[in-house]
Amino acid sequence: MGDYDVLVIGGGPGGYVAAIRSAQLGLKTAVVEREHLGGICLNWGCIPTKALLRAADIFRYAQHAKDFGLTITGEISYDPQALVKRSRTVAARLNSGVDFLMRKNKIDVIWGEARITAPGEIGVAAPPSFGERAQFPKPKATLGEGTYKAKHIIVATGARPRALPGLEPDGKLVWTYFEALAPQAMPKSLLIVGGGAIGVEFASFYRTFGAKVTLVEALPQILPAEDAEIAAFARKSFEKQGIGILTSAKVAKLDTKDGSVVATIAAEGGAESMVEAERVISAVGVVPNSENLGLEALGVALERGVIKVDGLLRTNVAGLYAIGDVAGPPMLAHKAEHEGTVCVEAIAGLAPHPIERTRIPACTYCHPQIASVGLTEAAAQAAGYELKIGRFPYLGNGKAIAMGETEGLIKTIFDAKSGRLLGAHLIGAEVTELIQGFVIAMTLETTEAELIETIFPHPTLSETMHESALDAFGRALHI
Structure with a gap:
């Protein structure tokens, strides 16, 4: 029915970003999606959870209003259905945003469930029913069931919740x-x-x-x-x-x-x-969605359901690639997006750098927040490094005290011989925003010298990052 340069199976963060980059590079591109654009992350993971957790933050602040000299009259209460409604509205807004990006970049959206029937060819059948999960309308301009051909096929089918024996979810209890x-x-x-x-x-x-x-x-x-x-x-x-x-x-x-x-x-x-x-x-945890795609018949190498790929996301079968959760850990949306970009740029002949997994940040949006990048102390020791480790508590930071968020710690790990930043591990208010400073530093192969010489604005939480680097080399100023 249609011939493409690049055809992506799965419209989640990895898939739709790969498709956009492919279209930007002038390749005729299509995405096959069976459930909803944006994938689990946007619709049932990263985004709606953050909307709910934001509501929890505000509720927590309201409960401690007196700590800030404020008075809230009446009982502080909440409406569970209103909380959920807001989170679903946020997800729907971003879902429609991905639909817009597909149309803007002239990417065909094929609605259905894909199976690779031969090298460079897929068959698309009617999508299964997902019940209440399929809340969002189909994209406005779609293709449907049929056979499609492409020079390059990217599998970006994501993952699903793992079910342990005896702990099978029933949706009720x-x-x-x-x-x-x-x-x-x-x-x-x-x-x-x-x-x-x-x-x-x-x-x-x-x-x-x-x-x-x-x-x-x-x-x-x-x-x-x-x-x-x-x-x-x-x-x-x-x-x-x-x-x-x-x-x-x-x-x-x-x-x-x-x-x-x-x-x-x-x-x-x-x-x-x-x-x-x-x-x-x-x-x-989760398990990769690698079944029923026709991979075994093609001889695609798999390991416990994960599609094995090289640094440029190529499988062992020519013209077939895999990105995101289905290609293995860490199973994070931003990792999938970056893999999608690397994969497509390699297809287009741009010679991108293979993804460096030690520079992929991880963020947990609990209270207090947690964020990290690079090697843990144990991993760095096991790798044989001689370490210099710096620590700085939120208790010593003026902005944290003013915010009433004094529970936190910044930990930095350096190679004692070269001064190279090996890892950073943070817990405290807004550390999911702070971590990117350390990610950039590692990407630029920063040593302690550059971090120590960098001027951090005052008063900010980011000063804890500076102080942690200073502390690793015996130069901390505020502890």
Whole structure:
């Protein structure tokens, strides 16, 4: 039905960005999407969660109005359905924005479910039903079922929530993030299985609105991907907020009752405890959407469902590429977007730099926020570096004190021999905005000399970044 230079399967952050860059480079481009433009991130992940967490921030500030000399008369309350409505409105606005970008860049949108039927060829069937998840209208100008050919096919099909045996979501008592993002009412108690970024963000949100939250993590620390010192700081903060945390523990059994769930929690040593909660959120990670695409028949190399690619996102099959979650961790929208750009520029012959995975920032939007880039202290030690480590607390920062946000820590890790910045690990107010300063520094191969000589504006939270670098070399001024 149509011949293209580049055809992208999946319209999420990686897919639509790849398509836009492809069109910018003058390549005839199409995107196949079965559910909604913008993918999980925009519609059911990154964006709506941040809208809900913003509401939680405002609610928290209102509860502490007296700390700022303010008086709020009457009871501070909330409307769960109004919270959800706002988050869905935000998602819908961005969904329509992606639709506009497709039309602006003259990218064909093919509506349906794709399968690669031969090298350079896909068949598109009618999309499956996604029920309430399919809230947004189809793009205004679309193609549909049929056969399409392309010189280059990019798989950007993303991932879905992992379901553990015995912990299968039912949409009622056991939720994935889909149900957790649109509660009809706030549960009074909540068990969250999985202490990674998704689990921690939901724990923060629901605890702020009064739920009794218990967080269970199988590994010895919550936020397993983060630096151990920052994870320990976060745990202490969460427990102070009233979040119960069980590490080195698993849900051994789940019994459903009328309106609640009773979980048997098995600790590492074999001891068992019981936790009853109105709802359970399964946040045990995601699995790539690599099935039913025809990959096996083409001989595409896979590893545990992840499509194996090289630094330019090429698979072992000529003309076939993979980006984003389906191409492996870290499963982050900004990583997918950058991979999409690198992939298409390589296709166009522009010789882009392969993605440098140690320079991909990670952000968790709980309270307090967490952000990091580069090597953790343990990873840097394991790699054989001699380290210089700097730390600076929010307690020593004037802007943090003025904001009433004194709970935080900036940690920087340098190679003692070269002064190269190896990693930065942050916890505190707005660190998800601060981290990009360290990402830029690492991209520019900055050493401590440049960071120390940089003038940071006062009063700002960013001064904590400067002080942490100074501290690593024995020059901190405000501690």
